[in-house]
Amino acid sequence: MADVPENAPQHCPGTGSSDAGKSSACEGCPNQTLCAAAAGPDPAIEEIKEKMSSVKHKILVLSGKGGVGKSTFSAHLAHGLAEDEGKQIALLDVDICGPSIPRIMGLEGEQVHQSGSGWSPVYVEDNLAVMSVGFLLGSPDDAVIWRGPKKSGMIKQFLRDVDWGDVDYLIVDTPPGTSDEHLSVVQYLSAAHIDGAVIITTPQEVSLQDVRKEINFCRKVKLPIIGVVENMSGFICPKCKNESQIFPPTTGGAKKMCSDLKIPLLGRVPLDPNIGKSCDAGKSFFTEIPDSPATLSYRTIIQKIQEFCSLRQS
Numbered sequence: 182m183a184d185v186p187e188n189a190p191q192h193c194p195g196t197g198s199s200d201a202g203k204s205s206a207c208e209g210c211p212n213q214t215l216c217a218a219a220a221g222p223d224p225a226i227e228e229i230k231e232k233m234s235s236v237k238h239k240i241l242v243l244s245g246k247g248g249v250g251k252s253t254f255s256a257h258l259a260h261g262l263a264e265d266e267g268k269q270i271a272l273l274d275v276d277i278c279g280p281s282i283p284r285i286m287g288l289e290g291e292q293v294h295q296s297g298s299g300w301s302p303v304y305v306e307d308n309l310a311v312m313s314v315g316f317l318l319g320s321p322d323d324a325v326i327w328r329g330p331k332k333s334g335m336i337k338q339f340l341r342d343v344d345w346g347d348v349d350y351l352i353v354d355t356p357p358g359t360s361d362e363h364l365s366v367v368q369y370l371s372a373a374h375i376d377g378a379v380i381i382t383t384p385q386e387v388s389l390q391d392v393r394k395e396i397n398f399c400r401k402v403k404l405p406i407i408g409v410v411e412n413m414s415g416f417i418c419p420k421c422k423n424e425s426q427i428f429p430p431t432t433g434g435a436k437k438m439c440s441d442l443k444i445p446l447l448g449r450v451p452l453d454p455n456i457g458k459s460c461d462a463g464k465s466f467f468t469e470i471p472d473s474p475a476t477l478s479y480r481t482i483i484q485k486i487q488e489f490c491s492l493r494q495s
């Protein structure tokens with residue numbers, strides 16, 4: 182029987198439990214951090230390792246700031262990889278408090294179904310499966326107001342209980358910054374080999390500053406960095422084809438940061454209002470405007486990510 186500390190909250194799992202400090206009963210308990218640190222290894226890590234053995238590549242998409250285009254990039258990375266019909270792609274949205282993937286993928290209002298072997302993801306195409314907390318909400322306007330342990334529990338379920346099947350690429354869209362969700366994903370996937378992280382930024386110093394923190398986070402948790410994408414990087418006028426800088430980089434932009442920190446710059450995606458339009462309509466920008474400069478940039482970046490993953494495999 183697990184020991185229950187004095188002044189423990191009702192339903193305290195006890196200090197000897199693997200849920201110590203992590204269950205919803207622990208929220209707000211003064212012993213929470215101590216209990217979580219002392220708890221033994223979570224058995225879910227082994228279960229997740231087993232589940233992930235059928236997933237070849239795992240890629241995290243990160244950003245320091247919100248609104249820089251991380252979910253848009255994750256969605257287009259999934260669409261781009263899924264153009265190869267021989268490959269199975271899975272997109273997991275762990276932005277629990279602000280899930281935007283259902284909307285961008287044209288899946289708003291979809292629900293998750295329980296099957297004998299777990300939760301069934303929602304399919305955009307036969308080879309493109311999506312899972313998001315958004316599918317568990319009654320309405321897209323419902324707010325998820327959860328503390329860390331509950332978010333961590335949901336991520337555990339997403340990684341362990343979703344019936345993804347055999348997958349070539351799992352793309353994990355994370356919330357901005359370095360929060361509970363990032364720690365949980367890295368912790369739960371630690372034994373299952375993450376290929377690496379793609380970090381999205383705009384050219385502005387305010388975004389780059391937070392990217393440096395993100396890079397430090399990756400280095401601390403030993404998460405390989407695939408590279409940085411500079412999004413909303415210049416605007417090409419559709420009429421005169423001249424490029425203007427809407428967010429002028431005052432300190433050299435992502436290029437200088439990447440060269441200072443010895444990290445690959447995967448590419449620059451220009452600002453294109455049609456990207457916003459196709460995301461709002463839940464359609465792939467690649468099929469909407471296949472020959473735009475932004476589409477070509479996305480494709481070059483996706484190719485570099487594929488090359489990185491295949492090198493890690495060999």
Ligand SMILES: Nc1ncnc2c1ncn2[C@@H]1O[C@H](COP(=O)(O)OP(=O)(O)OP(=O)(O)O)[C@@H](O)[C@H]1O
Pocket residue numbers: 244246247248249250251252253254276279281355356357412413414450451452453454455456457458460461475
């Ligand atoms: N290259 C681009 N050109 C034009 N609009 C873009 C581009 N990239 C993203 N957007 C738009 O910018 C907005 C923010 O994008 P998105 O939701 O992907 O950001 P995010 O970093 O995931 O934000 P958060 O993490 O706060 O949810 C969206 O309206 C999206 O359509």
